[in-house]
Amino acid sequence: MRQFFLVMACLLLAACSRGPDVNTLEADVKARLQQVFGSQLQLSELQRRGSATDSLAPADSERLIVYFDAELQLQQAYDFSAWDSPGAASLLSVLGAGPRGISGILSGGNQAGDRLRAHGSLIYQRQGDSWQALVAQGFSQAQQPRDNQNDNSQLITAISTALHLAPGGTSEQTRQIIQDEVLAALGNIQGRLSRLENGYALAGGPAYGQYSRFADAYSRLLQPQQIKLSTLLTDGGLDNLRLLRAGKVQLALSQSDTAYQALHGQGLFARDGADTQLRALASLYPEPVHVLVRADGPQRIADLRGKRVNLGLPGSASRDTALAVLAAHGLQVSDLASSSELDLQNALTALRDGQLDALLQVIGTPADTISAASDALDLRLLALEPAAIAALQSSRPGTFAFTLAAGSYPRQSQAVTTLAVSSLLLTEQTLTNREAQQLLNLLFSPGAQWLSLGSVQGSQLSARQPLAAIGIPLHPGALQILKDVPAGMP
Structure with missing residues (x-):
């Protein structure tokens, strides 16, 4: 019996030790933080917490989800609720954490020296004898019934x-x-x-x-x-x-x-x-307009002419804004090869399966469905043209120019200019x-x-x-x- 437990312990230890070592993991986390937050947020401590096989990996690749606990320290006062700079949403995406996976962010702003703690994860893929960091593991909201939603x-x-x-x-x-x-x-x-x-x-x-x-x-x-x-x-x-x-x-x-x-x-x-x-x-x-394509898809919104585009559910507020965005770029529904009326989850699936070329959605950042889809699909956000943003602001009261900060989503290395509305x-x-x-x-x-209460947007x-x-x-x-x-x- 003792030998059995010893063998099992060794197997578990081997499983946990797969993938990059702690030094590689620490360097990759630091690089991701630097890319989005610069020198304002420093990694002071990291502990590797094991790994698991990525069940969404392509059949011909070997991928691991590597888990870690990290302690971060602010080098200067910082307000994670600010709309014009990377905030809690970006930090979640950078570290591959869920809303309850980060503690220490204070409503009203943090001070220099404040420490944050995070439970995060990165996805790695084997490249020969080494492991390469791909993206942070996309967070997907647990589908648990709410208290007031019983079986009817x-x-x-x-x-x-x-x-x-x-x-x-x-x-x-x-x-x-x-x-x-x-x-x-x-x-x-x-x-x-x-x-x-x-x-x-x-x-x-x-x-x-x-x-x-x-x-x-x-x-x-x-x-x-x-x-x-x-x-x-x-x-x-x-x-x-x-x-x-x-x-x-x-x-x-x-x-x-x-x-x-x-x-x-x-x-x-x-x-x-x-x-x-x-x-x-x-x-x-803020609820920014997201115009999403595959990495090898259209480069500009004008390029959506003749493409298959999802505009959102019929009669929805998001769809109404999406139609206005197209019009501001000189496009009507009749200019598209087809326009679908799917919800965001089904639209992302259709984009993954090659049934769509693009989708438009107005939603708070980060949208966990988009972050989760980024695990298996290399997505890219299209910027809105400055002239179109100005025209929309003039014609649609309640809208404003907005910048999706770098790191809001996996693989998003650059800020993206778009339009946003306020959630009221x-x-x-x-x-x-x-x-x-x-x-x-x-x-x-x-x-x-708000993070501990389960709302990233809060x-x-x-x-x-x-x-x-x-x-x-x-x-x-x-x-x-x-x-x-x-x-x-x-």
Whole structure:
């Protein structure tokens, strides 16, 4: 028995020791930090924590995921929530860490000498007798059911029976229709019950998306103060604005350009009319336009003419912005070989399988689905033309020029100029000033640990961020909290 355990221990030790040695790993981590953060962030300690075979590696290659623990030290004061420099999102990408894999980042900024701790990983590929670092392991959000998303199969079956359908519905399409309606009804019920119990209902987004994860993190942040915040699964920002206007929720998340359209009854909201009661509580984090191609794909957005391009889900806020981006570059849908309506995950799969040439998506950085896809696919971000950015800023209030910092994604060695919108926390004028101030004081609390709460985007929150790109009026209660609002605010 002792010999058996000795053999197993040796095998485990051999497995853990595969790949580059600790000196090579340390040099590669230092080089990655230097490329993105320069001399501002230094690696002070690193421990190798073993390795595992990369299950996504091509059949003809040998790849390993090498895990490590690292301690980093800031050489000068640094604000990881700043939008115009590499922040927590870039650090996650550089180190191949998940949101809970980094500790020590402080809301409101860090000081010189502060130490950060990280649990990260790099992917290596064997090159002859040596190992070459490829990318940081892309983080993929664990697909665990949320507390308020239980199995609704019994309810769907019961409704099918009540409608005299075959057990479980006559087809997958039938079941999907029933499931969509059940989730919408449950959201409405939850919102009404939440307000009845003196709480707030927040329209988030699709399950496992950035909006829903931020909403869940915000809810947990408020719990110690005995503030009940019920987060609702929705179809996203467009749906959220309509739920807010209908009085089914008190708070909602959406894009700044889409909120402007809702306020004025334009674009996607032309049939709805102007929502004159809509107000912003805060600008949360930037959502840049991502134009993604394969490494050997088109070089400029103009080169998308005659290509197969995914523009996003029909009726979505992201798709509306994507169409405007194409138009600003002189392209219409009719100029494309084909335009698809896939969600981001399926679009990345189609890009990988050669069924697409490009995709456009408006999403916060880093989008974990993009980071994870970069493990197996060499992706490249296309820059928007300066003239197109200027035209979009003039024609679409709520948009602003933005730079995706180097290192935001694996293999992204250069900064990329693009357009962005703000993710907004929205409400109606019916919310009292006292309620608005209480919610914002906690939202921008210096002690808020957004990464540990599970939201990468939350780490970009700062009451000091410019608010001129919001595009809609601030709630009066917010004006008293965010005292440094630029004079150009509407």
